[in-house]
Amino acid sequence: xxxxxxxxxxxxxxxxxxxxxKGRDIDGKIRYGYLYGKSYKEVKDKKxxxxxxxxxxxxxxxxxxxxxxxxxxxxxxxxxxxHIRYTVKESTYSNxxxxxxxxxxxxxxxxxxxxxxxxxLLNFVQQELERGMSYGSIHVIMGVLKNILRYGQEQGCLPxxxxxxxxxxxxxxxxxxxxxEDFRKLDACLSEGTDPFTFGILLCMYTGxxxxxxxxxxxxxxxxxxxxxxxxxxxxxxxNLDMTIEEGKRECPRTRLNIxxxxxxxxxxxxPLPDRLQSMGKALKKNGSFFLLTGTENCAEPRTVQRRYAxxxxxxxxxxxxxxxLRHQFSCRWIEQGFDTKSLSEILGHTSVKTTLDLYVHIxxxxxxxxxxxxxxx
Numbered sequence: 001x002x003x004x005x006x007x008x009x010x011x012x013x014x015x016x017x018x019x020x021x022k023g024r025d026i027d028g029k030i031r032y033g034y035l036y037g038k039s040y041k042e043v044k045d046k047k048x049x050x051x052x053x054x055x056x057x058x059x060x061x062x063x064x065x066x067x068x069x070x071x072x073x074x075x076x077x078x079x080x081x082x083h084i085r086y087t088v089k090e091s092t093y094s095n096x097x098x099x100x101x102x103x104x105x106x107x108x109x110x111x112x113x114x115x116x117x118x119x120x121l122l123n124f125v126q127q128e129l130e131r132g133m134s135y136g137s138i139h140v141i142m143g144v145l146k147n148i149l150r151y152g153q154e155q156g157c158l159p160x161x162x163x164x165x166x167x168x169x170x171x172x173x174x175x176x177x178x179x180x181e182d183f184r185k186l187d188a189c190l191s192e193g194t195d196p197f198t199f200g201i202l203l204c205m206y207t208g209x210x211x212x213x214x215x216x217x218x219x220x221x222x223x224x225x226x227x228x229x230x231x232x233x234x235x236x237x238x239x240n241l242d243m244t245i246e247e248g249k250r251e252c253p254r255t256r257l258n259i260x261x262x263x264x265x266x267x268x269x270x271x272p273l274p275d276r277l278q279s280m281g282k283a284l285k286k287n288g289s290f291f292l293l294t295g296t297e298n299c300a301e302p303r304t305v306q307r308r309y310a311x312x313x314x315x316x317x318x319x320x321x322x323x324x325x326l327r328h329q330f331s332c333r334w335i336e337q338g339f340d341t342k343s344l345s346e347i348l349g350h351t352s353v354k355t356t357l358d359l360y361v362h363i364x365x366x367x368x369x370x371x372x373x374x375x376x377x378x
Contacts, residue, residue, distance in 0.1 A: 013268050018043040033087050046086040071157040074109035080151040090258055094238040099144045113157040118164055125166055139168040177329045182318045189316040196284055196293050207271050208330035208348050211323050212236050215300045220288035227273045234262045235299050267349035331360045
């Protein structure tokens with residue numbers, strides 16, 4: 001229930017959400033920022049903190065009375081990161097930092113926003129392509145750069161000309177999957193297993209869940225009566241941003257495990273449990289609050305699962321391929337069977353069907369040829 005007058009409410013996914021006023025558009029319309037947390041107190045404290053540190057003194061498109069002296073992207077990005085610190089998921093904030101340090105700052109860090117041009121943008125994209133970056137990765141990098149430049153504009157740092165960001169396709173990188181023979185071989189190896197790890201890999205193969213979602217899966221998330229799997233959390237390793245000391249350790253680790261909500265709101269979803277996996281899962285089921293892979297209250301780490309998966313492939317004499325390829329394999333097999341893309345998009349937890357089509361529509365080449373041959377048959 002919303003807290004009256006505070007713009008704080010509890011969402012359907014169990015998280016608390018606080019809304020605060022960031023400023024106004026040029027036409028006077030209010031722009032809101034959003035904060036998220038596991039409790040009412042957590043989001044309220046975040047709201048108080050961000051309002052005290054960054055009062056809504058600016059108007060989008062307006063100019064402060066004095067331009068900042070240092071409008072280098074390196075400097076503006078620091079202020080931007082501080083501004084969004086409590087408005088995005090911790091894993092998202094960590095990813096932004098990696099993108100800045102590995103891609104944007106080494107090339108554009110000392111560039112002044114007031115000297116920024118469309119030629120600068122095009123040259124940057126070209127450099128990233130020459131480094132071997134995929135279109136999908138460049139699409140994400142450009143999104144971060146756009147936010148930094150927009151924040152700089154809000155503070156009065158205007159570029160030399162009206163910027164037109166080049167259209168970067170979200171896909172474009174070749175998707176690697178197993179051969180049908182290797183897939184059948186892996187299935188045969190797993191069919192002999194009777195442990196939670198085997199069950200987990202089969203779930204990846206036949207439901208398309210991500211490795212982080214598998215690590216966050218608890219037995220209570222599997223409804224064997226209605227044959228459904230509920231994806232409610234994901235596990236990621238993120239930078240220890242607040243340098244908190246973990247229990248049993250004397251020093252602050254550089255990274256820590258983060259159990260949070262899935263990648264997007266649409267990733268919080270329910271997936272049908274295949275009949276084949278139902279009996280196997282029932283035989284392995286433990287206390288509902290325990291994590292599926294560990295059988296304890298402690299979750300498994302994604303990189304541990306990745307290492308065990310690599311060892312499994314070696315044992316089965318299958319060429320190494322990332323565990324995320326099982327998600328692609330599931331999607332490819334789905335489309336090859338002629339099933340509808342809308343259902344696949346919902347099962348994968350994509351934001352839109354367009355995302356699914358951009359990623360997987362190209363794999364239908366053989367299917368299209370089969371269709372054409374059917375049309376030419378009298």
